[in-house]
Amino acid sequence: MRHVAGTITHTNPLTAGPRPRGGHEIHDDGTVRAWTVGHHPDELARAVSRDGTAEVILVGTCLPAAGEVRAVADAAAAGSWHSTGRLPGSCLGIVLAARTAWIMGSRAATVPVHWTTSQGAVVWSTSASALAALTGRAPDVVRLLAEVTTWGPLCSSSRRRVSLLVMSAGEGDVVGASGGGPKARAVEEWRDVYDLLDAVRQRPNAWVRNGSLQELAVMMFGYHLALQVHDVDEAFEFHRGRGGFASWLSRTRGWSMATGWDAAVMENLPGEPPLDAFFRLVDEYREFAGQPGS
Structure with a gap:
């Protein structure tokens, strides 16, 4: 099953949280880790802003051109992290900037983000069933309903504040x-x-x-x-x-x-x-x- 999964932890370095079987690690900064499962290399795009203070990672299909990804990384460095959620395509977006990480689904909500807590970490995935298998828990229907339609802050750590979004909601007070x-x-x-x-x-x-x-x-x-x-x-x-x-x-x-x-x-x-x-x-x-x- 193709999906993207990751963990977020308050510990430093990361010592807790499950990892997906067969996952290919695409990011690890000591607080946020992410893996792809079943994706081809050309379904991953990433760019660092010109000033080096922000990074954008995209996983999915119909990815934007490299110049567009760099442009949203520059925008994130300037505080406009929500620009990533406005990109075309069907993909997961991870934005890392200003000691904050934003993890968001696609603009049309075709790529959702589900999460739960397990082994001392927040665990998220684009697949509810994969998340259930990863954490040994059954999907919570009420939580899934909320995540289909809402966005908002998930948790904070000493290193990063992290938000999970399931659809781009534009600029707002996180x-x-x-x-x-x-x-x-x-x-x-x-x-x-x-x-x-x-x-x-x-x-x-x-x-x-x-x-x-x-x-x-x-x-x-x-x-x-x-x-x-x-x-x-x-x-x-x-x-x-x-x-x-x-x-x-x-x-x-x-x-x-x-x-x-x-x-x-x-x-x-x-x-x-x-x-x-x-x-x-x-x-x-x-x-x-x-x-x-x-």
Whole structure:
């Protein structure tokens, strides 16, 4: 099975973590290690920025030209690490710059990134089944759903801060800021879409750019798509123009849902930050939905 896998550890030098059978090591800096399994040499591209402070590694098909890879390495050195996620092709990207490592799937989410912890290290792979075999654990469906649709910080070490991304989300605050509302659960404890929303509420900048409610609506679409792909039995109430939340807004506020609940919130509550307004309405809707006969 073709895949890319790697480990991230807080120890120095790296002494923990499994490694894939038949893997070809493509990177080892003492904190982040990566291997390819089943890839040809021409499916690997890498470039170091001209000033030597950043490196970009790509693994996959339809790779960009060498000049494009060098250009995104230069961009990463200047702080624009997200440029790698905008490259064409179907590939995994690893960006190493400014004492930070970003590991991201393809722009179209055809190459996902899954992760778990094992033997004192974070272990990640582009294949959920390979990750399960590597760590001796069964894939967690809820975690997979989250990783199909979201991005955000994974862990920090004394040498590098590391983020795993499953789709390019552009520039955003990788650390994020805490907000109000319910305390967010750890990803492995997520039960449904509301746990994802609680995580976004707590650290909005780690999930959407510039407090964009439209990006959150797209994330919700991806979450619903993942439910269908993995045949998960969960009632989904955040369809953009229909579903429980949109129907409730239309019925209680008289708002049109022709362009979706995200557009309706921004149009009808222009004086309130969109995400704040959305989460306030979600809290109200959850109280409504929990009432008998709602």
